[in-house]
Amino acid sequence: MNKEFIEIRWHGRGGQGAITAAKIVAEAAFTSGYAGVVMAPTFGTERRGAPVMTSLKISREKIYDLSPIETPDVVVVLDHLLLKEADVTSGLKPGGIIILNTPMAFESYSFKDYQLATADITAISVEAGLPHGMVNTGIIGSLEKAAGLLGIDILLKGIEEEFRTRKPEKNSMAARIAYERTVAGG
């Protein structure tokens, strides 16, 4: 993957915190020396539970093009049921990475031309002490494990900062466990 300019598309549901997750990654990227970071949520009438998308562009230089991502390097899917509702691989570059939160085994999926990484973030998050359904911090661990963008430490720090008033340790723990348990393959 070209690490000068990275496009990550996040698929979640309204209220799942995909925007917060993308923002944590954006901040970590900026701190790591990426001058250009642009994170754009789905525009429009977002409703709780409905599928939503967020674009995250990371670049070594300032980004002038704020239009939505057409050919992502990575897609992050916060809920495996979204695979049935949305075309999550649309435009994904050949060899691109899919990060999937799923209770199912890695082997039960097959994505030709792409690299899949899975983890049961829902279960991991509960294990870390978070309420059921809070998956937006755990998924960051999986993203880092699969894409190896910024290093896990800066992301954990970012999570603790973002959640400083809302269980910072449990949130970073979820990401750390997910980082360790993510199954990635070709």
Next chain:
Amino acid sequence: MQAKTTILSLPTEEFVHPGTRACTGCGLAIAYRIGLKALGKDTMLIVPPSCLTVLQGLFPVASTKLPCLNVTFASTAAAATGILATLKTQGNQHTAVAAWAGDGGTSDIGLQALSGAAERGDNFIYFCYDNEGYMNTGVQRSGTTPIGAITANTPFKGKLQQKKDVPAIMAAHNLSYVAACSAAYPLDLHDKIIKCKDMPGTKYFHIHIPCPPGWGYDPRYGIKIGRLAVETGYYDLYEIVNGEFKLTAASEKLVEKRKLVPVREYFRAQSRFKILTDELIADIQNQIDVKWAGYYKQDE
């Protein structure tokens, strides 16, 4: 208890200059002049387009000695909010804010902003001077024009609908003070302003304003006609203090007297009611009698 204002106790300081553009015998000029005496020197005014815009002077001459902000027709009460907010930031807790709007500017186009300010509980006095029509634009029908009144845009049949009860609408906002007054009873107006000045939140005044050109009478009879509206029980002077309704002044005395002047006399004195049929007058008389029967019952 607050002592009743008398002519001799009324402050002598005037806040309106002579030589205004108000029509000869303007009822508003009387209510405004006395109202400003009650409000006093430390007051800021807000005025939307209305007869008062003309009365208070055309640029660069002001007829009123108090600071005054002219505002758009629909924004009177919101402007009061803006002034109050600024006074708060300046630590000014003494200056009173008063809006003076006509009946069109209150019951029609200004109602939304007034309701908003009242709901927020902004601390000012709102005066609706009700001459029962858009007099400044040449006597058109407004929400408070009474049934049967001929106006420039109800030219032959008169207004077909009842007068909108704005004080009741404002009372529904749970205000600390709502008053119905008349230009013919300026001392009652003065008393009420003094009484509510330090009450919290929005205070609403509805003032009945005889208007010679709009109502069709010789200017010299303006006070008499205003008084007839009260003595016939057609327009009542009252106050609602924290939800408690009470007739005041001449209306209060009418309860003791148990005798109203027939409303026909009020209608006959004004050419705007010249097409009122005996049937409609009887109907209105009946409504008045029912209303007053209620007052009498409360008094028992």
Next chain:
Amino acid sequence: MHIIENGNVAAALGVKLCRAAVIAAYPITPQTPVTERLSEYVEAGEMKAEYIHVESEHSALAVCIAASSTGARTFTATSSNGLLYMHEQVQWAAGARLPIVMCVVNRAISAPWNVWNDQQDSISQRDTGWIQMYCADHQQIIDSVIKAYWLAEKASIPIMVCYDGYILSHTYMPFDVPDQERVDAFLPPFQPDYALNPKEPANLNTVTLPDVRMDVKGELAHGYMEIRYLLHEDLRKTLAVAADAEKRYAEIFGRGGDPYLESYRCDDADYVAVGLGSITYQLRVSVDALRKEGINVGVMGVRFYRPFPDAAIAKALKGKKGVIVFEKALSYGYEGALASDLKSALYEHLAGTGHLPLVQNFIAGIGGREIRTDDLTHNFRAATRSRIAKEPVWIGLKL
């Protein structure tokens, strides 16, 4: 300090740094988060201001008008139909010469209902006597808000700081938040020449006659026409004041440039794209792509739309072969308002010199229709080859 936040937060932070004393706002998408954020600052005690929950946009500006007349620094923000609902108040604020700053978070206007971005809302208020600034990124939003207060109070003219809904308002990117001390050094407390007060009573904005009239001291006062002329004259003079603002801002904050125009690779360009707001940054990507193909192009963002910097624009575009105006609004029945204004400026300054460029007009992104960078590049390229049409061309229209 650099933070990553959305454009609405950039605006709110700017307002907080400027110590606005009275804030009034009514919710409308996509503006709402600006004033929500300000209500958080006020309720948390981080900002000392009166926050007024009005019942309409009309009243939001009414509160600002009255507060500003009484001497407070004020702020409101709106979008789309909210701005249209304010329209008479917008005109009033300019005629009353009140230095109100308002963010317009650009959104399409109805009918039919549409919550997405274009610029028809603020363009429809072009002729109201306000200064209009357009922002292309979050840094410009926060910087423009701060500059706007200084400029508005110097000129006694209200300012709209316009930025694209969603594309900027809801998008996160890094930007620098200036220190409070430096903002205080840049922007002194608001001290109007006159503020309503009982010790010095005046009657403001009453009926003003067609002709001049004697005042109470026996001096001749203006008529309505003089007052409106002076608004126009001062608005034109604001171009010079804006240059001062930019210079001072650069001195204190180390950021700034041309106060009116933001040019990219224009100097040696044969063809220059012109626009308002974020589309001009997107066009930079097209410029880079076309340059690689050997086509000499550049792009110029108009940051200051009213007063119109006609001389600066004509100077920048003199001798170009073509000017291609990309707009997210139009004067229905003719063409984009910016295209018309540009033609007028070019004609005024360059007619007869032989350096008059051909102006073409594209309409894009109406009602939030996605503007693909490839489509911009494609149309830009086509416009450098020949005159596409006399009428404005709508990009991406699916008819």
Next chain:
Amino acid sequence: MGTRNYRRKTSHSEHGPGDGGRTGSWRVERPVIDQSLCIPCKRNKEACFICWLFCPDVVISRTIPPKIDLEYCKGCGICAEECPTKAITMVDEAKFSDEVKDKE
């Protein structure tokens, strides 16, 4: 530029009499007080002043005797109508010569 001349650039009015001009010229009839009937005059002490209370144009003084500012009095007649002793009568303006009008 700047705020120095701000007031001159707005509709900023300062107060004074006679915005409507010398409104006494609007008058068709002139109020004339018969001091022999006027209550404060008769009692020679502060009393009544109903004419002062109701005057829409602030042209009647609260003095003994009450004085009417004819430069601005529009001649509405409310004072005459409301006077409890009928001490004020409205007299046709035509009966006063210009000379008299100016003196009053």
